[in-house]
Amino acid sequence: MPPRVEGLYAVTPDGLDDARLFELAAAALAGDARALQYRDKSGDAARRLRQAAALRRLCGEHGALFIVNDDVALALQVGADGVHLGRDDGDIAAARAALGPDAVIGASCYNRIELARAALAAGASYVAFGAVFPSQTKPEAVVAPLALFAEAAALGAQTVAIGGITPANAAQVAAAGAGAIAVIGGLFDAPDTGAAARALAGCFTER
Template sequence: MPPSVEGLYAVTPDGLDDARLFELTAAALAGGARVLQYRDKSGDAARRLRQATALRRLCRVHGALFIVNDDVGLAERVGADGVHLGRDDGDIAAARSRLGPDAVIGASCYDQIALARRALAAGASYVAFGAVFSSQTKPHAAAAPLSLLAEAAALGANAVAIGGITPDNAARVIEAGADAVAVIGGLFEAKDAGEAARALSGLFTAR
């Protein structure tokens, strides 16, 4: 059975060079991130393999789950814990068949509980909703009401919230029922990624 996705879920931004990416990721993991998703849209296969391999090692050191965005083949090649798939990124059932019963497979469900139902039926480990707040990463993303988190819980789903989440507003999302909060800018653009990670992680230990 796949492990649960809970707590602070760090998502890497596009465009960071190796040194900066590894520095900020190490700080976020040391600060309490329990899951790391590697997200890189560059199309540079060598870069993606190099970075994913190094990030997987970092996650092992810190006892965190390592998830690859969109790319089942890369996840398999580097020994990731799983993959996260968007609406147009591939078939969940096929990913489950390829990666095995213990893989973590996440599904973006945007603002639609119907997508969550279908994803879970196909074998997803968790469902993600967003943007729960205005997001600089995806400024045109549909607004996802926090009530979706309670609806997902009623389905027995592990629910992740994403979109504009920071240490200042994350408590609202957790109180609404999120098992995990996925954070990009609130971590990787913070003055101190480790401090931001500690603040966000502390909201889970305090509840």
């Protein structure tokens, strides 16, 4: 049985050098991020392997889950806890077969409950909806209404919200029933990543 993805789910920004990436990731984890997703679209295989392996060790030190974005082979190579797949990132059933029954497999479902149903049937551990708020990372993203989290809960799904989430609006998402909030800019662009992480994580202890 895969572990649950709950609370603050940090997603790394693209393009950071090693020192800055590891510094910010450590601050997020110290601030009670319960999972961290490595997202790097550079195509530099050596860089991705080096950074993913280091982040995997860091997550282990903090007792947090380590998830790789869209790369099942890299997840296997570094012993990640799982993988997150977007619409064009590969087959969920194939990822489940490759990673095994205990892996976390997340699926982007955008603003469509029918995608969530299909992802769960294929073996996804959690379904992600977003953007729940306007996103600087993906300004073209569709808007996902907060009502989707109650609909997905009725399916028995673990749910993750993403898109434009900050310490100022995260409580709305937690109150709507999201099991976790995936945050990039609202966490890593903050003046104090650790303080932002604590504020974001706190939305789940208060509900």
